[in-house]
Amino acid sequence: MQSGGDFSNGFHRDDHRDLDLEERQVPGLSSFGRAKKRGRGGARDPRGALTNGIRVSDEQKPLDTQGSSLPCTDFDVAYFHSYAHVGIHEEMIKDRARTETYREAIMRHQSLIQDKVVVDVGCGTGILSIFCAQAGAKRVYAVDASDIAVQAKEVVKANGLSDKVIVLHGRVEDVEIDEEVDVIISEWMGYMLLYESMLGSVITARDRWLKPGGLILPSHATLYMAPISHPDRYSHSIDFWRNVYGIDMSAMMQLAKQCAFEEPSVESISGETVLTWPEVVKHIDCQTIKIQELDSVTAKYKFKSMMRAPMHGFAFWFDVEFSEPAKNTSATSVANGSSSISPSREGNQKKRSNPSDALVLSTSPEAPPTHWQQTIVYFYDPIDVEQDQIIEGSVTLSQSKENRRFMNIHLEYTSAGRSFVKESVMR
Numbered sequence: 001m002q003s004g005g006d007f008s009n010g011f012h013r014d015d016h017r018d019l020d021l022e023e024r025q026v027p028g029l030s031s032f033g034r035a036k037k038r039g040r041g042g043a044r045d046p047r048g049a050l051t052n053g054i055r056v057s058d059e060q061k062p063l064d065t066q067g068s069s070l071p072c073t074d075f076d077v078a079y080f081h082s083y084a085h086v087g088i089h090e091e092m093i094k095d096r097a098r099t100e101t102y103r104e105a106i107m108r109h110q111s112l113i114q115d116k117v118v119v120d121v122g123c124g125t126g127i128l129s130i131f132c133a134q135a136g137a138k139r140v141y142a143v144d145a146s147d148i149a150v151q152a153k154e155v156v157k158a159n160g161l162s163d164k165v166i167v168l169h170g171r172v173e174d175v176e177i178d179e180e181v182d183v184i185i186s187e188w189m190g191y192m193l194l195y196e197s198m199l200g201s202v203i204t205a206r207d208r209w210l211k212p213g214g215l216i217l218p219s220h221a222t223l224y225m226a227p228i229s230h231p232d233r234y235s236h237s238i239d240f241w242r243n244v245y246g247i248d249m250s251a252m253m254q255l256a257k258q259c260a261f262e263e264p265s266v267e268s269i270s271g272e273t274v275l276t277w278p279e280v281v282k283h284i285d286c287q288t289i290k291i292q293e294l295d296s297v298t299a300k301y302k303f304k305s306m307m308r309a310p311m312h313g314f315a316f317w318f319d320v321e322f323s324e325p326a327k328n329t330s331a332t333s334v335a336n337g338s339s340s341i342s343p344s345r346e347g348n349q350k351k352r353s354n355p356s357d358a359l360v361l362s363t364s365p366e367a368p369p370t371h372w373q374q375t376i377v378y379f380y381d382p383i384d385v386e387q388d389q390i391i392e393g394s395v396t397l398s399q400s401k402e403n404r405r406f407m408n409i410h411l412e413y414t415s416a417g418r419s420f421v422k423e424s425v426m427r
C-alpha cells in the first residue's frame with residue numbers, strides 16, 4: 001500500500017479516515033471464483049461429495065501435485081471444489097454469448113482441428129471438448145482438476161465419444177499426456193479478465209504440449225478500463241441513509257460507503273454511464289505471454305472526459321479474439337516473443353489491429369450481456385469532472401501473495417489538482 005507523497009491510503013486525501021484496507025484473513029474451503037461472486041457453489045467436503053466412488057482415470061488421481069513445480073494449495077483445492085457445483089456450469093453454459101462464440105470459433109477453425117489432437121484446459125462438463133470432437137478432432141484430452149470431471153466423463157460416454165475424448169481428472173500442471181498436441185482450447189477468463197489466475201494453467205499446457213505454431217483458442221485477450229458516472233448506484237446504496245422513514249441516518253453513510261465500495265463490484269452497466277473511450281490495460285497474445293508477466297500488470301491511463309458529470313469510478317471489461325497463429329510463428333518467436341501491445345501513456349487507446357473477420361467475444365457494456373458483466377472499482381465519493389477535464393493515473397493488478405486466485409487492485413488517480421489511491425482486493 002502506498003503512503004505519503006501525493007496520495008493517501010485508499011481514500012481521498014481530504015477524507016482522513018482510517019479504515020484498515022489490508023487483505024483480510026481468507027475464509028477456508030468454501031465457494032470461490034465465479035461461483036462465489038454469484039453466491040453459488042456452497043462449501044463441500046473437498047474431493048468426495050460428487051465422486052460417488054467412480055474412478056475417472058486409472059492413471060490420473062485428482063490434485064496429485066507430484067512432479068508439478070506449482071504447489072496445489074488449500075486455496076486451489078477450494079477453487080476446484082467450487083467448480084464441482086452444478087450451478088456455475090449451468091450459468092456458464094446458459095451464457096449464450098460465451099458458449100455460442102466458442103462453438104463458432106471451433107467451427108471456423110475446423111480445418112485446423114479435424115484429425116488433430118486437442119487439449120481442453122479446464123473442461124468442466126466437457127462441453128468444449130465435445131464441440132471439438134464434433135468438429136472432427138482425432139483425440140481430445142479433457143482435463144479438469146475439479147470433481148466435475150466425473151460428470152464430464154459420463155457426458156462424454158452418453159454421447160458415444162469415449163473413444164475420442166479422454167477425460168483426465170487432475171491439474172494441467174500434473175497430468176501426463178504422452179504426445180504433442182495441435183490445439184489448445186480453454187475458457188479461462190475470470191472477472192476483470194485476470195481474476196482466478198487460470199491463464200497461467202493455459203500457458204503451462206502450451207509450454208508442455210503444444211506443437212510450434214499450434215492453435216490456441218482464444219488467441220488474444222484485451223482488458224479495458226474507462227471512467228464512469230453511475231449516480232443511481234450511489235443514491236441507491238448511500239443517499240438512501242439521508243432520510244429513512246423521516247429519520248436522519250446519515251451517520252450510517254461512511255459505513256455504507258465502505259461496505260458498498262471497498263471491493264470491486266461485478267454488475268451490468270449501460271454504455272451511457274461511460275464517460276470516455278476506453279483504454280487498454282493489458283493486451284495478451286496467448287502464443288507468447290509468459291506466466292511471470294501475470295504476477296503484476298501495471299498500466300498508466302489518461303482520459304479526457306467527454307462531458308460534465310459526477311464520476312463514480314472506473315469500469316473494467318475485456319474481450320477475447322479467436323484467430324489462427326500468424327503464418328510466420330515459429331518455435332523461436334513463441335519462445336522469445338512478447339505481447340504485441342504494451343500499454344503506455346500515449347498508446348493505450350491503440351489496440352492491435354484485428355483481422356476484419358476475427359471472431360471476438362466481448363464483455364463490454366455495449367455488447368450482448370454475459371455472465372462476466374463488467375467489474376467496477378468505485379470511489380468512496382463521487383468527483384465532479386468538467387467536459388475535457390484530464391483524468392490520469394495508473395492501475396496495478398497483482399496476484400494476492402496470500403492466495404494467487406485473488407487479485408489486488410491498486411488505483412492511482414490525479415485530476416484537477418486532486419490525487420488519491422484506492423486499494424482493493426477482489427476475493
Ligand SMILES: C[S@@+](CC[C@H](N)C(=O)[O-])C[C@H]1O[C@@H](n2cnc3c(N)ncnc32)[C@H](O)[C@@H]1O
Pocket residue numbers: 079080083089092093121122123124125126127128143144145146148170171172173186187188189198201
Ligand atoms: C470457467 S470453467 C470452464 C468449463 C468449461 N470449459 C466450459 O467452458 O463450460 C474452468 C474450469 O477449469 C478448471 N480448471 C482451472 N484451472 C485448472 C487447472 N490448473 N487444471 C485443471 N483444471 C483447471 C476448473 O475446475 C473449471 O472446471
